[in-house]
Amino acid sequence: MSDQDNRVRLRDIAKGVVSTLPDFMTVNKGLLQLVSLRPGWRGSIGSVIEKHARNNGERVALAFEGRRWTYAQFNAWANQVAALLREKGVKPGDAVAVLMENRAEVLACVAGIVKLGAIAGMLNHQQRGEVLEHSIRLAKAKVIIVGEECVAALESTTCEPGRDGERLYLWEGEGKAPRGYTSMRPLVRDMPDGNPPETAQIIQKQPAFYIFTSGTTGLPKASVMSHYRWLSGMAGVGQGSLRLKPEDIFYCCLPLYHNNALTVSWGAALGSGATLALSRKFSASRFWDEIRDYNATAFCYIGELCRYLLNRPASSNDRNHRVRVAIGNGLRPEIWDEFQNRFGIERICEFYGASEGNLAFINGFGLTKTAGFCPMTFAIVEFDADTEQPLRDARGYMKKVASGGIGLLISEVTERRPFEGYTDPKASEAKLFRNVFKKGDCWFNTGDLVRDQGYKHIAFVDRVGDTFRWKGENVATTEVEGALNRHPAVEQAVVYGVQLAGCDGRAGMAALSWKGGALDGRDLARHLGGILPAYAVPLFLRLREEQEITGTFKYRKVDLKKQGFDPAASGEPIYVLCDRSRGYEPLTPELFQRISSGELRL
Numbered sequence: 001m002s003d004q005d006n007r008v009r010l011r012d013i014a015k016g017v018v019s020t021l022p023d024f025m026t027v028n029k030g031l032l033q034l035v036s037l038r039p040g041w042r043g044s045i046g047s048v049i050e051k052h053a054r055n056n057g058e059r060v061a062l063a064f065e066g067r068r069w070t071y072a073q074f075n076a077w078a079n080q081v082a083a084l085l086r087e088k089g090v091k092p093g094d095a096v097a098v099l100m101e102n103r104a105e106v107l108a109c110v111a112g113i114v115k116l117g118a119i120a121g122m123l124n125h126q127q128r129g130e131v132l133e134h135s136i137r138l139a140k141a142k143v144i145i146v147g148e149e150c151v152a153a154l155e156s157t158t159c160e161p162g163r164d165g166e167r168l169y170l171w172e173g174e175g176k177a178p179r180g181y182t183s184m185r186p187l188v189r190d191m192p193d194g195n196p197p198e199t200a201q202i203i204q205k206q207p208a209f210y211i212f213t214s215g216t217t218g219l220p221k222a223s224v225m226s227h228y229r230w231l232s233g234m235a236g237v238g239q240g241s242l243r244l245k246p247e248d249i250f251y252c253c254l255p256l257y258h259n260n261a262l263t264v265s266w267g268a269a270l271g272s273g274a275t276l277a278l279s280r281k282f283s284a285s286r287f288w289d290e291i292r293d294y295n296a297t298a299f300c301y302i303g304e305l306c307r308y309l310l311n312r313p314a315s316s317n318d319r320n321h322r323v324r325v326a327i328g329n330g331l332r333p334e335i336w337d338e339f340q341n342r343f344g345i346e347r348i349c350e351f352y353g354a355s356e357g358n359l360a361f362i363n364g365f366g367l368t369k370t371a372g373f374c375p376m377t378f379a380i381v382e383f384d385a386d387t388e389q390p391l392r393d394a395r396g397y398m399k400k401v402a403s404g405g406i407g408l409l410i411s412e413v414t415e416r417r418p419f420e421g422y423t424d425p426k427a428s429e430a431k432l433f434r435n436v437f438k439k440g441d442c443w444f445n446t447g448d449l450v451r452d453q454g455y456k457h458i459a460f461v462d463r464v465g466d467t468f469r470w471k472g473e474n475v476a477t478t479e480v481e482g483a484l485n486r487h488p489a490v491e492q493a494v495v496y497g498v499q500l501a502g503c504d505g506r507a508g509m510a511a512l513s514w515k516g517g518a519l520d521g522r523d524l525a526r527h528l529g530g531i532l533p534a535y536a537v538p539l540f541l542r543l544r545e546e547q548e549i550t551g552t553f554k555y556r557k558v559d560l561k562k563q564g565f566d567p568a569a570s571g572e573p574i575y576v577l578c579d580r581s582r583g584y585e586p587l588t589p590e591l592f593q594r595i596s597s598g599e600l601r602l
Contacts, residue, residue, distance in 0.1 A: 023243040026243045026244070026272075033239070037228060038204065042202065043227065044227045045115075045231070046115035046199040046202065048271070053074070057071050059246060061276065062278065065280075074111070076193035077108045077188075078108055078111035080189070080191040081108055081109055082198075083193075084187050084188050085118065086196070090142055091116075092116065092206075095140055096121065097123050098120055098144075099147065099153065100125065100147030101125050101147060104278065106256050109145050110256075116198050116199075121136075121139030121209075122209055122257040122262060124257045125150050125255070127220075129157060131220065132153060134219045136159060138423050139222060144168075148173025149173075160180065162180025163180065171183050172184045173185075207420070208225055210223070211225055211258070221423075223420070225259070225263065233360065234270060234271035236360070237264055237351070238270070238272045241351075241364035242268055242327055243325070244268055246274055249277050250274055252276060252279065254300055255281070259355050260328060268327070282305055284311070287309060292321055297325070298323060299327075301327070302329065303330025304549065307332070307492070309343070310335060311491060314342065318342055323345055325345070326349065328350065329371070333459075334485055334486055349364060352372065352448075352458065357444060358444055359444075370453055371450070371460050372458075373455070373457050376411065377411065377417075378412070379411075379412075380458070381400055381410060381436075382401055382408075383407050388465065390433070398410075398436050402452070404451070406461050408445070408447075408448070410445055410446060412441065419442075432444060448460065448463055449462045462476040462478050470497070470506060470535050473533070477496060479532070480532060480536055483531040489517075489520075490514065491513040491515045493510050493512055494511040494560065495510045496557050496560055497561075498561065498565055500598075501597060501598040507538075507540065508538035508539055509540040511547065513544060513545065513547055514543050519543065521575060525583035525584055529580060539576060540565040541574065541577075541584055542573070543574075565587065567589070567592060574587040574592075576591060
């Protein structure tokens with residue numbers, strides 16, 4: 001990083017620090033809460049809910065589709081859920097799985113579970129069959145709460161309510177429960193609504209949630225989220241960074257089985273005693289209408305959500321809202337300014353974190369195009385894209401990249417920053433590096449490549465495995481996707497590497513959602529050649545109507561990589577860049593055969 005870049009970064013950070021001064025009391029309160037947390041001390045999510053119910057019970061805690069619950073009402077509802085679960089034999093440390101789409105009942109059930117000292121297993125309602133069944137087995141749940149909208153999802157597994165002696169199936173819905181289920185609502189209404197005594201006994205390091213990976217590669221893993229880590233996020237995000245106040249309304253349309261909703265969104269609202277406005281799901285066409293209906297002042301995003309909103313036709317109503325701050329991850333640098341300016345959002349708090357990780361970065365100072373700052377101990381180390389392993393020197397130790405460099409992000413595991421890992425001990429150990437900088441130390445492998453921006457700031461570059469090596473150079477898929485997305489005819493781009501006969505590394509390929517009529521291969525090749533280094537320009541293109549995404553807006557690349565550039569396997573038009581002056585041209589069976597055999601070298 002040049003001296004000029006350093007000066008600019010330092011100037012921007014100074015401006016960001018000054019911008020926090022009007023909210024000093026709010027920021028200070030959040031930071032004080034953060035430093036007061038200790039894994040071995042008592043404290044829990046439930047105790048925070050009880051504090052708000054006791055001190056500010058009349059404030060609205062939750063809004064959903066025209067209904068409102070004050071903190072006192074929400075706390076009482078959660079207490080009734082806890083009482084029912086206790087009656088059904090759930091004890092502290094037991095797991096209760098939740099299979100529901102976004103609605104108010106999800107949060108009431110989750111709050112009741114964690115108030116009892118039990119663990120809420122947040123099942124992904126998008127999953128089916130073997131994948132969902134695998135998640136259920138990982139949770140080892142004594143009880144499964146199934147929403148009426150998710151009965152079909154459970155039926156895709158071999159789990160049979162009424163015949164399954166391992167667990168109780170509670171049904172959350174209207175009317176009579178299906179055969180084998182126990183109807184939950186009438187039982188909850190008859191339960192006492194006093195605070196459960198178990199809540200006061202919870203230690204912060206106890207598990208609160210199981211968060212399941214999205215399953216883009218293989219079967220999911222269940223990462224553990226403790227009360228301590230959740231409370232740390234609550235204090236650092238809601239008040240320390242977002243600077244929310246009790247009168248704020250935080251809009252969330254992301255699925256509650258994902259940490260951006262369950263931890264970031266709910267935690268930010270709960271930490272400030274603000275209102276969480278919950279939506280069933282994200283809709284690009286209804287997003288801003290719902291923001292206005294709820295009178296929201298903040299929201300949480302995932303990067304592709306922002307792109308979907310930008311792809312909507314511009315409207316004179318785009319700035320007709322009260323949102324002053326947004327938080328999320330994955331907002332690409334190439335659309336950051338356009339998104340912020342078009343919708344008139346004062347601050348964007350991009351953050352970096354992982355469900356199983358022990359550190360987080362957040363852009364609390366309002367800088368652009370950064371995942372923010374982290375006060376904890378981390379390192380960015382040199383990485384070999386071929387072996388997908390960090391480099392070690394002759395002594396066996398890793399080496400940090402220089403300021404401005406790209407490398408693998410790792411974070412030190414300590415008593416204050418433990419690695420909580422997964423329910424599977426082997427999977428947990430596989431995420432750890434030992435003897436990194438000295439004998440006996442332990443560091444968590446984030447699996448992410450980032451750029452060191454200086455002053456403890458980073459920018460996300462790519463996931464390990466997405467970055468590939470071609471012509472002796474590392475190619476970051478996010479960089480290539482950004483270049484493609486700058487072309488006016490490209491709606492969405494997914495970049496990955498494919499094997500070529502007789503070649504080391506992987507050649508670049510992009511699956512494109514094309515909105516500009518017939519593909520002008522020469523124009524697109526010229527566009528990419530003017531932005532990217534020659535080795536990073538994709539050699540193959542695949543045109544498709546739309547991209548496949550997970551429930552958390554991540555692109556599915558596994559099948560794309562398997563099908564490669566074979567037109568017969570994809571069933572979609574494939575183009576190849578044989579000659580840069582001609583541009584991209586259709587990949588005929590003859591061309592495919594010549595490339596596959598190694599006769600034609602690209």
